[in-house]
Amino acid sequence: MSTEQPKRAVVTGVGVIAPNGLSADTYWKSVQEGIGVLDRITREGCEHLPLKVAGEVRSFDASTLIEDRFLVQTDRFSHYAMAAASLALDDAGLGRDAPEDPFSVGVVTAAGSGGGEFGQRELQKLWGQGSKFVGPYQSIAWFYAASTGQISIRSGFKGPCGVVASDEAGGLDALAHAARAVRRGTGAVVVGAAEAPLAPYSMVCQLGYPELSTVEEPDRAYRPFTAGASGFVPAEGGAVLVVEDEDRARDRGTAVRAVVAGHGATFTGASRWAESREGLARAIRVALDEAGCAPEEIDVVFADALGVPEADRAEALALADALGAHAARVPVTAPKTGIGRAYCGAPVLDVAAAVLAMEHGLVPPTPNVFDVCHDIDLVVSRARPADLRTALVLSRGLMGSNAALVVRRGDETAR
Amino acid sequence: MNRRVAVTGIGVVAPGGTGTAAFWNLLSEGRTATRGITLFDPAGLRSRIAAECDFDPLAHGLDPELSLHADRYIQFAAVAAGEAVRDSGLDTAAEDPWRVGVSLGSAVGGTTRLEHDYVLVSAGGQRWDVDHRAADPKLHLAFSPSTLASFVAERFGARGPVQTVSTGCTSGLDAVGYAFHTIQEGRADVCIAGASDSPISPITMACFDAIKATSPDNDDPEHASKPFDDRRNGFVMGEGAAVLVLEEYEHARARGAHVYCEIGGYATFGNAYHMTGLTGEGLEMSRAIDSTLDQARLDPTRIDYVNAHGSGTRQNDRHETAAVKRSLGAHAYDTPMSSIKSMVGHSLGAIGAIEVAACVLALQHQVVPPTANYEVPDPECDLDYVPRTARPRKLRNVLSVGSGFGGFQSAVLLTEPAGRTR
Numbered sequence: 033m034s035t036e037q038p039k040r041a042v043v044t045g046v047g048v049i050a051p052n053g054l055s056a057d058t059y060w061k062s063v064q065e066g067i068g069v070l071d072r073i074t075r076e077g078c079e080h081l082p083l084k085v086a087g088e089v090r091s092f093d094a095s096t097l098i099e100d101r102f103l104v105q106t107d108r109f110s111h112y113a114m115a116a117a118s119l120a121l122d123d124a125g126l127g128r129d130a131p132e133d134p135f136s137v138g139v140v141t142a143a144g145s146g147g148g149e150f151g152q153r154e155l156q157k158l159w160g161q162g163s164k165f166v167g168p169y170q171s172i173a174w175f176y177a178a179s180t181g182q183i184s185i186r187s188g189f190k191g192p193c194g195v196v197a198s199d200e201a202g203g204l205d206a207l208a209h210a211a212r213a214v215r216r217g218t219g220a221v222v223v224g225a226a227e228a229p230l231a232p233y234s235m236v237c238q239l240g241y242p243e244l245s246t247v248e249e250p251d252r253a254y255r256p257f258t259a260g261a262s263g264f265v266p267a268e269g270g271a272v273l274v275v276e277d278e279d280r281a282r283d284r285g286t287a288v289r290a291v292v293a294g295h296g297a298t299f300t301g302a303s304r305w306a307e308s309r310e311g312l313a314r315a316i317r318v319a320l321d322e323a324g325c326a327p328e329e330i331d332v333v334f335a336d337a338l339g340v341p342e343a344d345r346a347e348a349l350a351l352a353d354a355l356g357a358h359a360a361r362v363p364v365t366a367p368k369t370g371i372g373r374a375y376c377g378a379p380v381l382d383v384a385a386a387v388l389a390m391e392h393g394l395v396p397p398t399p400n401v402f403d404v405c406h407d408i409d410l411v412v413s414r415a416r417p418a419d420l421r422t423a424l425v426l427s428r429g430l431m432g433s434n435a436a437l438v439v440r441r442g443d444e445t446a447r
Numbered sequence: 448m449n450r451r452v453a454v455t456g457i458g459v460v461a462p463g464g465t466g467t468a469a470f471w472n473l474l475s476e477g478r479t480a481t482r483g484i485t486l487f488d489p490a491g492l493r494s495r496i497a498a499e500c501d502f503d504p505l506a507h508g509l510d511p512e513l514s515l516h517a518d519r520y521i522q523f524a525a526v527a528a529g530e531a532v533r534d535s536g537l538d539t540a541a542e543d544p545w546r547v548g549v550s551l552g553s554a555v556g557g558t559t560r561l562e563h564d565y566v567l568v569s570a571g572g573q574r575w576d577v578d579h580r581a582a583d584p585k586l587h588l589a590f591s592p593s594t595l596a597s598f599v600a601e602r603f604g605a606r607g608p609v610q611t612v613s614t615g616c617t618s619g620l621d622a623v624g625y626a627f628h629t630i631q632e633g634r635a636d637v638c639i640a641g642a643s644d645s646p647i648s649p650i651t652m653a654c655f656d657a658i659k660a661t662s663p664d665n666d667d668p669e670h671a672s673k674p675f676d677d678r679r680n681g682f683v684m685g686e687g688a689a690v691l692v693l694e695e696y697e698h699a700r701a702r703g704a705h706v707y708c709e710i711g712g713y714a715t716f717g718n719a720y721h722m723t724g725l726t727g728e729g730l731e732m733s734r735a736i737d738s739t740l741d742q743a744r745l746d747p748t749r750i751d752y753v754n755a756h757g758s759g760t761r762q763n764d765r766h767e768t769a770a771v772k773r774s775l776g777a778h779a780y781d782t783p784m785s786s787i788k789s790m791v792g793h794s795l796g797a798i799g800a801i802e803v804a805a806c807v808l809a810l811q812h813q814v815v816p817p818t819a820n821y822e823v824p825d826p827e828c829d830l831d832y833v834p835r836t837a838r839p840r841k842l843r844n845v846l847s848v849g850s851g852f853g854g855f856q857s858a859v860l861l862t863e864p865a866g867r868t869r
Contacts, residue, residue, distance in 0.1 A: 076575065076576075077575040077576035077577070078576070079576070080576060081579055082579070105722070130719070134719060135716060135734060138716075138717070139717065143613065144590075144591045144593065145590060145591055151561075151650075152565070152575070152577075154650065154654070155562060155565050155569070155572065155650055156569065156572045156575065157572070158572065158649060158650055158653050159565070159566055159569065159571050159572025159649075160569075160571070160572030160573055161572070162491060163491050163492050163649065163652075163653040163656060164491075164656075166650070166653040166654055166656070166657050167657060168657045168658050170650070170653075170654035170657065171654040171655060171657065171658055171660070171723070171852065172722040172723060172852055172853070174558075174654075175554060175555060175613070175615060175852070175853075176554075176556070176592065176613035177554075177613055177614050177615040177851070177852070177853040177855070178722075178853065180614070180717075180853060181615075181717070181722050181852065181853025181854050181855070182722070182853075184717035184719045184853070184854055185717075185719050185720065185721065185722065185854060187719070188719045189717060189719055190716050190717050190718065190719045190731055190734075191716065191717065192714070192715050192716060192717075193614070193715060193716065193717035193853070193854070193855055194612070194614060194621065194625075194715065195612065195613045195614045195853075196610055196611070196612060196613075197553070197556070197591070197592045197593060197611045197612065197613030198593045198596070198609075198610050198611050199591070199593045199597070202593065202610070202611075205608075205610060209625075212628065212632065232575060232576055232577050233561075233565055233568065233569070233577050234590070235579075236564075236568055236577055236579040236582050236586065237561065237582075237586050237587055237589070237590035238587060238590060239579055239582070239586075239587070240582075240583075240584050240585055240586055240587035240588075241587050297607075297608040297609070297610075297634075298545060298606055298607060298608070298609075299549070299597070299600045299605060299606050299607065299608075299609035300606060301597075301600075301601055302597055302601070311606065314545060318634075375591075429593060429597075430587075430591075431591065431593040431594055431596075431597035432597050432600070432601070432609070433593070433597070433609055
């Protein structure tokens with residue numbers, strides 16, 4: 033065994049493209065004020081579908097952040113990811129140019145749905161006009177690896193590059209994957225997830241999810257932990273972080289925003305929500321163990337908050353199982369009720385919110401949720417000031433994955 | 448914590464026959480399974496050939512419900528995983544389920560099903576505002592490839608880390624690599640690892656047509672996949688799956704399992720160059736190879752065989768030849784390097800796992816599979832590509848390398864099980 037201190041993976045940059053904000057600052061402003069932006073879907077060709085409400089990214093002009101040559105060959109999901117990556121790199125002070133050692137920076141994204149809108153356009157050309165009308169970029173725009181590849185190429189990052197095409201929980205798995213790459217010696221990893229599932233055919237594909245909310249009033253469509261819980265509302269967008277070797281970050285004088293301290297992942301089967309109690313509790317214990325963190329050290333929980341009664345109950349019970357008596361005291365929040373669930377992007381947005389919450393000493397509220405019917409201290413209505421040193425972020429996927437991530441504040445020095 | 452990782456089971460569904468035995472027969476006999484496309488009418492396409500699996504799900508123990516509803520790539524994975532688990536002798540019911548993980552790759556996941564239903568809901572590509580009523584109610588299972596790992600985990604009772612990996616054409620190598628890390632770093636003791644793809648559909652064929660990446664040798668499909676040959680003119684699409692059972696070495700030993708080999712190292716880098724283009728230098732792939740050698744503390748001269756990506760595109764085969772020379776130096780000329788894509792085609796995300804399976808079998812049989820159809824040397828590809836005929840050889844350490852759209856460059860190193868005479 034080496035006596036050398038293990039490397040710590042820290043967050044040095046945060047970039048967000050979300051329905052409630054096109055930067056980390058505007059996202060945080062909306063999140064801490066509890067502003068809900070769920071609304072009727074406005075995308076062309078979706079009007080007649082039985083899914084009416086979602087979290088749309090609006091007023092986003094990709095060309096302000098991404099060069100035309102990249103825009104033409106990519107789907108909206110990659111536009112969001114590339115834009116969020118740019119913002120995260122700026123925030124980390126790494127800039128967008130190739131690093132001195134290109135192999136020192138890698139890229140990892142999670143993706144659940146790929147370039148659906150681009151793909152639908154090309155399918156329409158193929159089946160409506162013929163195979164010769166399919167464009168040269170279909171082969172690189174639709175597939176799940178598009179965002180990682182383009183971020184790597186655009187900035188000249190040759191370090192370990194990866195794509196976790198998992199469930200929602202894959203967003204946390206991607207962060208853990210990046211943190212492990214850093215602990216194995218990579219200087220920094222640009223990591224996150226962004227999704228764009230609001231094109232007509234992509235929406236048709238989601239209609240079969242039994243957990244999908246079809247409530248048509250935006251303020252009532254996604255209300256986890258309440259008696260009115262009726263499923264989840266999809267969203268687009270996501271977040272990208274720069275996860276970096278702590279020593280490297282300190283050497284270049286960059287602020288350490290947070291520490292990626294521990295991760296756990298389990299599987300308990302698609303839509304078997306009662307069983308997710310055990311899976312989630314186990315993931316939490318594994319994450320706490322890796323972080324060397326006692327349950328009582330958790331100062332805030334960012335819940336998965338699926339909005340399905342059985343799943344909400346399982347999550348509340350999992351917290352009690354894993355955190356013991358502390359579960360009744362720790363504040364729990366789910367800012368995603370204000371924007372919907374951006375699949376793999378959702379838990380990365382939560383991690384971004386957790387980093388910002390710790391920095392601001394504020395637990396953000398859970399929009400649209402009142403009258404909590406589970407035994408947790410869910411923060412509703414307005415943000416709650418608190419000294420937050422350690423956050424626990426939870427995520428579950430519709431295909432059965434459970435994940436937990438422990439994030440510590442940047443100035444926490446405990447190893 | 449760096450634990451050793453053993454390969455204890457193999458399962459393959461590949462063109463030319465289902466099962467590991469049929470797969471190895473094809474490779475060791477140097478036969479090709481490429482032919483005119485039968486899965487759909489390819490009229491109008493530039494490349495109308497592929498390596499297809501003659502696959503009957505019912506004959507391989509999948510229940511009728513699954514045979515009817517699950518996507519083809521998921522059926523492949525289920526059958527390959529079943530064979531791998533049986534082969535490993537692992538009693539999955541007796542394992543701690545929380546210590547069993549799944550890591551499966553797929554480049555395009557449920558695209559074939561997505562395209563099928565797209566045609567129904569769009570009145571044959573006539574409308575943007577698609578009609579949901581015509582779609583299969585289970586279409587959501589094709590929407591995200593996470594269905595792949597989820598389905599296999601469910602089938603074998605895995606409750607540990609379950610991941611679907613989608614790094615394009617290196618998905619299979621990377622899925623094995625992620626599983627290797629998962630066991631090496633202690634997050635699971637057993638991992639069902641591999642990849643599956645069934646991309647032979649109009650949209651996928653058409654998108655590679657559009658960039659002329661696939662071979663147009665429609666009149667001679669058996670000889671169309673010609674890696675490293677100067678006449679090569681693109682890859683031939685394939686399909687299939689391979690799954691390995693990876694296991695912490697002591698865990699395998701304790702239950703008396705047969706250990707095929709160990710995973711000696713894994714690495715992946717991006718070329719940060721172009722989504723589909725490759726440099727002539729092979730620097731990033733070489734770096735991946737070097738990293739695996741470092742991890743195993745192995746001198747480059749100890750490599751006995753390189754299983755090439757060898758897709759048969761002009762640029763790939765030169766790129767990769769340069770990469771291997773860069774890493775192995777003069778030893779590259781003494782090291783056989785072959786491409787099984789000459790026989791089973793290029794099944795996108797699946798092929799990396801199928802190639803790792805081929806390497807495990809090469810180690811087991813001490814035979815190097817050939818590059819079929821290799822006749823005319825390309826002056827820029829001047830290594831020993833094992834033309835047409837399999838070759839017996841003492842094999843201890845074997846490399847499998849791959850490149851993918853997006854710039855991914857990956858390498859997996861397999862080493863003979865420790866304890867054997869070196």
